[in-house]
Amino acid sequence: MTRLFILLLSREVKGYLFNTNKSWFALGFFLLCILIFPLSLGGSEDLLKKISISSIWICALFANLISLESLFKEDYKNGTLLQYHINRIPFFIIVFTKFICHWLFTGFPIIILSPLFLIFLSGSYENILGLFYSLLIGTPLFSLIGMPISALTLGSAARGPILVFLTIPFFLPIIIFGVLSVNSFSSGSFSEYYLLCAILSIGIIFLPYITIKILKESLE
């Protein structure tokens, strides 16, 4: 089991690292978004400072969203998932490796880079820790919620609408609480963090399970 896990994980990681396709994509998109904000605001420093946290969260969301679609797609299209299924490879291993890698290559770099960008956007050092922690809880949640949605888009023609209409209701609460939590961090209240943690801990149990179910249904 562990052997399989490590094997699949290393394949996934290799895919992200060498198949330049994936690894750069989310991060590059994040950079693109972050760049667009100051540019499109036309250089109003004051404004930029105020929306810096929100904009980092928004960019993190977009970077996640844009890399969502391809999460299972290739493995589905070329029949790898099918072979996994036939060869009795437990799907929870697959789903968890996918989750870990997806977070590692979209969420994690963003977390690491976020202090930098916060300084770059807002010009001040406050809120760094708050943002860091909130992203640390929020980005895995993005990846987790994204998984069943990504699985859903496999079998059906209505990829687009599903992606959009299901991401809105499920991602929005996270981003709302995420932004709120940064603000409340500086004022010393952590209730939003606890809430996000609670969602995360529930999500990490149920969402992979749901993803597995949906994946199996899409194989037919």
Place this chain on the structure above:
Amino acid sequence: MTRLFILLLSREVKGYLFNTNKSWFALGFFLLCILIFPLSLGGSEDLLKKISISSIWICALFANLISLESLFKEDYKNGTLLQYHINRIPFFIIVFTKFICHWLFTGFPIIILSPLFLIFLSGSYENILGLFYSLLIGTPLFSLIGMPISALTLGSAARGPILVFLTIPFFLPIIIFGVLSVNSFSSGSFSEYYLLCAILSIGIIFLPYITIKILKESLE
């Protein structure tokens, strides 16, 4: 020739309309983005008002970007492009129908809805006309610039980086001038509009041509 043009156009339009996949996607994504802004700003009306124009531009860009990837992809994958080529269907017809449809279903609805969203975000009626005109010139430019980039991503594995690193330099000027133009519209100067128009008129000649070249090369 006109017959072919109409035929391909109607097929494209049908694809967008009935294959719910496409038509909703860009627009839905636009709505999603627009919704995220006020929510993640934590209800600060004042801020919202100030960044309303930029945020509409950013969302228009994202909606465009996200629907870019699939522009030629399906036709390429299932060999339709190949058959077009073998059957000597002029590629400029294909490229132009794609362009028109892409704009019609991503740019156009956004233009139409933009006044609504501007009011919704900023709560005021000023700038509506300026935004409307600037989007009217800007969104076709997005689609035009997007086409060669989308074609480039077909053959290669490095879909992601191409999409990101090529879009940044080419889309950024548009969005910068776009946002600037709205601000200058209210002060009665139209220089940015002229500039955008100039880019558009040059682009509409050369970019489809480049797209055709890239498409043909990717067929191999």
Place this chain on the structure above:
Amino acid sequence: MSKEYLLEVKNLSCERNYKLIFDNVSFKLCSGGVVLINGNNGSGKSSILMCISGILEYKGLIKINKKYNDKIGYVGHKNALCEEDTIYEYLTFWKKIYNYKKDFNYVINFFDLRKYLEIPIKFLSFGQKKKLSFLRLQMIKSQIWLLDEPISGLDKRTRSLIINLITKHIEKGGGVIATSHQIINLRKVKNIMRVKID
């Protein structure tokens, strides 16, 4: 009997990604003739067809007789089958593209696909998809047919139907270039040329 050629291939050689695939292939396709390309897996049969249809770059000469209709009908591994379309949509679209005037009811019944008319293509079986591509082929008014493994994966009945199709096409003065690992039993065709590549 010196029939006129439809297509002439001389000293054709092809490189893909700087790798020589085949070299020095020459043949002539006459009106009413069949060229069968043989060769092992990976010898470059499909590549030859792609060269002729103008997709790959090549060195050498490929001359298509302009006197005839120079359209080419190609059925290969990728057949422009849009997964979400139904058969009906697929056929009407290509019918219009090819400006095919006749009703395609006949061709549909020919291959027993009538009852699947409203089914999306992705639900079809391998053989049914192949049949569908042959339906498209029949709507092109072209002299030259390029067929990449036309009968693999088809059942007996369909195989003989397709061989009939080919025979008819040739009787009308067309020409066929086909690759196949199975024996294509073209008994009625006299002008068969075999090209072996390796």
Place this chain on the structure above:
Amino acid sequence: MSKEYLLEVKNLSCERNYKLIFDNVSFKLCSGGVVLINGNNGSGKSSILMCISGILEYKGLIKINKKYNDKIGYVGHKNALCEEDTIYEYLTFWKKIYNYKKDFNYVINFFDLRKYLEIPIKFLSFGQKKKLSFLRLQMIKSQIWLLDEPISGLDKRTRSLIINLITKHIEKGGGVIATSHQIINLRKVKNIMRVKID
């Protein structure tokens, strides 16, 4: 001689999207036996294999003998070929997945794929891709092989190699369920059962 069964199928019927594909199929696969599934295009051969491999839902009974290794080897139209990987990467990955201990040099040479080792799979020809899937198949330690049109699109030499493979597998006590429109020439195998569906 009442050999033990590897797999038993009884009264199998299958619906896809509320459409009955086939009905009442029954057969028994014994150790050392071959079941050949015949039928026209679209009759549901591939679907039967998919039912057995546990992908499709079905009604009826599919019993796999637990005494034997109950892993299944499947080669169909979709073969887990990741376009961007090289052959070498593909084989090492699946080798590890299947915990195949031996070196795969032997199997590679067997199919003449050595010189393509570092080529991405998308550059391979149709037949080469198929060969590659058979390489994967050989690395599974499984008794039951499900082969969907195993020899279509392959050249003579490869065909006989694959038939050798099947024969060997059967001699070792395995069982094979295959669909094919071509005649699979299994001379040395005695226990062949033909199932016809329509």
Place this chain on the structure above:
Amino acid sequence: MIKYFHKFANPVRFLKLAIPIKKISGIAAFFTIFIGLIFALLLSPPDYQQKETVRIMYIHVPSAWMSLMTYGFIFLSSVFFLIWRFPLFLILAKESVPIGIIFTFSALISGALWGKPTWGTYWVWDARLTSFLILFFIFLGLKLIKDTFSNSSKGNYTFAYLSLVGGFNLPIIKFSVDWWNTLHQPASIIRTGGISVSNEMLAPLFLMALGLFFLFIYILLVSVEINIKEKSLINFRDSLKNN
């Protein structure tokens, strides 16, 4: 045999039970809504603060309640479906989605219209309104799944699981007014401290709520009936084909 029973016999038996209920609830819906509207628009007094605009309440509050209830119903049906694998529950859940969309939409619109005179704006981004908007999107998402997989057997479990996941939103909507300080007013009827609304306003409110509830049952049963009959028609056609 048992499988067969589960698949066909039960929905049909359900229909036998359902058709009379459908008729009764249809009639009941008509009358309660009719009487309720008379009370709401004519007989009940205007509010001393909000004047006549308070009458929007008789649309807004019942439809808001009903949309929450509809989602709860979908949630429970999905749970039952996942536990007992009873297709009937799935049909019930799926068919309530469009009704839920209507209720949610009308609560949103009426709320927005009510907001203009009372709060001075159609929309604010506070917790109650946002979470309710999210509910609307969840409904839309479910409708989409239902439609895209409509002629295939896939998507059943997908639908059920996603409606489960969407359930997180219900408590947020309900308690958002208590947890965050929102513009929207806190519960004054369904709350722990007892009712705090005068009887003249309460009567039409409850009448309307009851009416919408009957309406919900009526529409639900009609669409379930159509659905079941359609399915059995397909099977009937298939059996004809096979013979």
